Every structure is written in structure tokens, then in C-alpha cells.
Amino acid sequence: MADIVSLDEAVDALVSDGDTVALEGFTHLIPVEAGHEIIRQGRRGLTLVRMTPDIVYDRMIGAGCADRLIFSWGGNPGVGSLHRLRDAVEHGWPRPLEIEEHSHAGMVNRYVAGASGLPFAVLRGYAGTGLMGRQPDVVTTITCPFTDEQLVAVRALRPDVAVIHAQRADRSGNTQIWGITGVQKEAVLAAERSLVTVEEVVDELEPHPGGVVIPGWAVDCVAAVPGGAAPSYAHGYYDRDNDAYVAWDAVSRDRGRFVEWLGDNGMAMAVDAAHDGAGGAA
């Protein structure tokens, strides 16, 4: 049974410096507030994993939480680039960021292998692309033992911690997700430890068509964080704040404005840390 705790207690208990951490949510139910809490607690040296790093990873990378990023599509959806991510990759600010990139099909299969307790997964993918051969320790070819067909093997992803956001949980931590459910269940089951933030904790979960339930005994911590996915959306609770994604473009283009934004949003501790050893604002 999951522990129902506050967000700061959950991050303190589950996320340590140097961990491999996956915050998942495929445009829907992005665990943004959990990402902010990781910034607030000043985590460093993380390997961040996410299919679609968007503004929450832009913030975490800009605040200096990450040394490495594993992803398959990195952008501000409908707007453009992630400027903090680009600044880290192109100029090493506030610290260098190593990247490992995949296709979506590759990433989902890496999670599926992790969730299945297998060392790798097999797919038709990557063949002929520039992604093949860039990271032979995680993507390589394999011959089918039955048909001799050449296929691609991707190494299992086993994050130390998975963090997802869901609509609701009951008091045993059984967690209910509906709408676009993405790869969150696989991420939780692939990870050693997991945190689910929810819009609300209820006495009883009502069945929801097409919904996914993750049993509470498969989750470590559940934290009630109403609005925790904003500015992404929570189906049945609130809509995507498209203006916030647009506004992020201007804030994130400039190091100074970004640092100011962190301070204005209660992440000032991280501002100081991010400045350690950094060469000043561009």
C-alpha cells in the first residue's frame, strides 16, 4: 500500500542526487509540480528520462538538476524550442548536459522491457536512421532466432524513480488515470521507486471508461497536488493553459529572466545553486 504523504516529503524520500528519474505524461497529466519540487530541493546530477521533455524539463535543466537527458522529442509543443535545454547542450549552462536520443517507439519499448522484467525489447525501428549506431550500448540489431529476420533490440529502462500525475487515488493509493494515458503505467512498473501526484484523494474510485488503475501496492508514495499538471491539463479537471506555453518561450530565451522566474516561483534556493560556477547570464 502506498504512503499518502505531502509532495515535499515524497520527493525527499524518493529522489536522491545522481538518480535516474523519469517524469512521464504524454502531453496530458505532466507532473509539473513534482518537477518544481525537485528543483526546490536542489537535486543535482540527475539523469532525466522522458519521451517528450517539455517545459518542466526545460526548467529542471535550467536550474541545474540534470547531467544527462534520455528522450525522443524535445520541444515546446506548438511553440518551438526548449531554450534552457538548448543552452545546456550548446553552451553548457548552467552545466553541461549529455543527451541520449531515441524514437518514441524505441523509448516505449525500453519502458515495456523494464516493466516486464526483461533486459531488452525487440522492435522494427531505427533501421537506416542516424539514431542507429549512436548509442550501441542501448540500441543494436538482433537476429530473430526463429525466422533469421534482422530486428532492433533496445535495452530496458529501469529508472530509480518514476513520477507521474493522475486524476485521483483512493486512500490505499490505488491510482486512476483516464483520457490519454501515455506510457505512465509502464514507467511506474519499470522503476525501482515511484511517486504519483494526484488531483484529489477520494474515499472510493468510481470506474471510468477506458481508465487505467495502478494498484496502490505497486506505488511507493501518493501525494495530493491539485493543479499539479498545470500548465498541461488533467482530463475532467482543467484544460491546457496554452498561453503559459507561449509565455515560457520569452522567459526561457534569456538566462536572467529565467533565473528571475525561478525566484518568483519559490525556487530561489535553486537559483543560487545554479549560479555556482556558472559564467553569468548571457
Next chain:
Amino acid sequence: MNTTTGAGGPDGHGYSADEMMSVAAARSLRDATSCFVGIGLPSTAANVALRTAVPDLVLIYESGTIGTRPDRLPLSIGDGVLAETADAVVTVPEIFNYWLQPGRIDVGFLGAAQIDRFANINTTVIGTDYDQPKVRLPGAGGAPEIAGSCRRVIVVVRQSLRTFVERVDFVTSVGFGDGPGSRERLGLTGHGPTLVITDLGLLEPDPRTCELMLTALHPGVEVDQAREATGWKLEIADEITTLDAPTDDELRVLRELEQATPHT
């Protein structure tokens, strides 16, 4: 947006080169049964198609929404409107493994930052040094496997020397690789690109060489404009057709969709 205004359709209504491109792209889905839709230009065209020539078209987005009929253009591939109006919403592993990979989906509808003579697509980096790129683009997303496993691929992209290059800086998604036989050697199960729609006209692969060849122009566009916007020596089909200008109905549907969409 390219806001060039064309000379005007036969009925005297003006339209932009981008509108002509979206309408031509929508028409290209006329005989399609299902379409795996990329965001941006492909999504606009697919939604026009659904409301004009192809009302039964099954639209599929990589967020796991199958048979979706959004009442406005989705702003991202996981827009809530896609889930609300879908026949089925499945997980992301399921959409790639059960639906795309076995070749169940007819058309893959993609955009590009660069495309080359063999219709290979780059959406990863501009510049030949991966570690020191001139421009870091978002990356692959679903495109490599869409390009590999859909029965055929249609690309929508504005034509310029910046986008139409001899060889893409990075192969994110394979078209015809190095030419004839590449797809077979790589084990790609779909037929690959069959059509590229631009703001100037249409290109199709030459069946002998697999090289993209100009086969049609939009009204008022000259062959030389297409040549000048192409970074390799563009082959021209023996017979170049001129496409019909957008109809009033097509333009109305396209503009209504764009107006109903909050602008980002």
C-alpha cells in the same frame, strides 16, 4: 506563415500559397483509409480532408487516439480534444506496437525540417556535426517508425533551398535511403514516400531511381520556381499538371478550422 497571396482562383477569390498547399495535401488523402498524423501542416491538411473529400478517414495520433474527429485543430499530438472525440484511446506502447508496427495504418503523414532527393527526412539537427549543431531541432518523435511501417508516406513541407537539400544533415526518418533497394535492405516494411506536397507543387519518386521528381505545380507557379527552391538538379516529369485552385468550400473549411483554433 507564408502569407504570399496568389493571383486568385477562377472565381476571383485570393488564397495564400500555404492554403493551396494544405488543400492539395488534404486532397492527397482522397483514397486513404487511415492516416497516422504528424502535428503542424499534416494535421491541418488531415482535418480538412476529414471535412471535405474523405469523411470516413480514420485519423490516428501518436498519443494513442484512434478515429478522432477534433472540432478544432489540435495544438499538440496529445490535445484533450483528440481523446474526447476518438473511437478509442490506447496507450502509447499500444499505438506503436500493435497499430503502427504491423502495417495496419495506410498513410503516414509527416512534416520535415529538411528533405533530400531520396525523400529522407531530418528533424534532428541542422549542421553535419551532431555534437555541435547549427540548430538543435526537437528530434525524432514517432516519425522514424511512421516512415518505416505505414503502407505509404506523404510529406508536407514548404519548398526552399533551406529545406530541399541534396543530402539531409541527419537521417531521422528514412525515405528511400541511398536509392533503389535501400528500403528492402533495411527491412522497412512500408512502401515509403509516394508524394511530397509543397507550397509550389507536387513531387513524386521516380520509380526507376527513387529520386523525387516534380510532377505538378500549383496555379501560377512556374517550373523554374521549383528548380530554384531545390538543392539538387530537379528532374521534371514529362507532363506537368497544374492543380486546381482551392474551391470555395475547401477554403471555407480550412479557414474555419484555423479560426476555431486558439493561436499559439
